[in-house]
Amino acid sequence: MRLTHVALWTSDLERACAFWVEVFGAAAGSLYASARRPGFVSRFVSLVEGPQIELMTGPWVKPKGDQEERVGWAHVAISVGSEEAVRRLADRTSELGALVSAPRWTGDGFYEAVIQDPDGNLIEITS
Numbered sequence: 001m002r003l004t005h006v007a008l009w010t011s012d013l014e015r016a017c018a019f020w021v022e023v024f025g026a027a028a029g030s031l032y033a034s035a036r037r038p039g040f041v042s043r044f045v046s047l048v049e050g051p052q053i054e055l056m057t058g059p060w061v062k063p064k065g066d067q068e069e070r071v072g073w074a075h076v077a078i079s080v081g082s083e084e085a086v087r088r089l090a091d092r093t094s095e096l097g098a099l100v101s102a103p104r105w106t107g108d109g110f111y112e113a114v115i116q117d118p119d120g121n122l123i124e125i126t127s
Contacts, residue, residue: 005044005052006076008121013041013057015118020045020053023093023115024078047078064120075114075122083111083127090115090125 010016013031020026026045034040042056053076080089086103090113093099100122101114111127 003051005054006073007042007054007056008117009061010055010057010117010119011061011063012118013043013055016055017043017045019098019117020055023089023096023098026053050078075124077112077124077126079126081127086111086113086125086127089113 008016017028021028024045024047026047029044029046032042037058039058039060040056041058042054044052044054046052080086083103090099090103093113093115094102098115098117099113100116101112103111103113105111110124112124115123115125117123
């Protein structure tokens with residue numbers, strides 16, 4: 001078995017897609033509009049390796065709000081291959097206002113930084 005994709009609700013599909021393309025160099029797929037669920041649209045973004053990310057929206061999607069922690073996925077982690085790549089990506093996302101936590105060694109041995117997408121979803125970037 002293997003993970004094929006994860007799905008992420010967003011309040012602005014094109015903004016979320018642009019983020020993944022700009023920050024991670026993802027390839028964006030075409031727009032899908034559901035015939036069975038009016039208003040539901042999505043796009044897949046593909047990283048160089050690993051599962052795809054399905055970005056989804058609909059008129060019923062509400063902003064994340066002020067909840068810091070809630071039931072559900074806490075974050076997604078993406079390995080960028082090296083400490084230098086983590087630092088470069090952290091610097092670039094800092095300029096975009098998306099850096100949450102600067103690069104550091106964690107207590108469990110990971111070199112990581114934490115960024116957020118335009119909807120506030122957390123993404124750990126690891127070496």
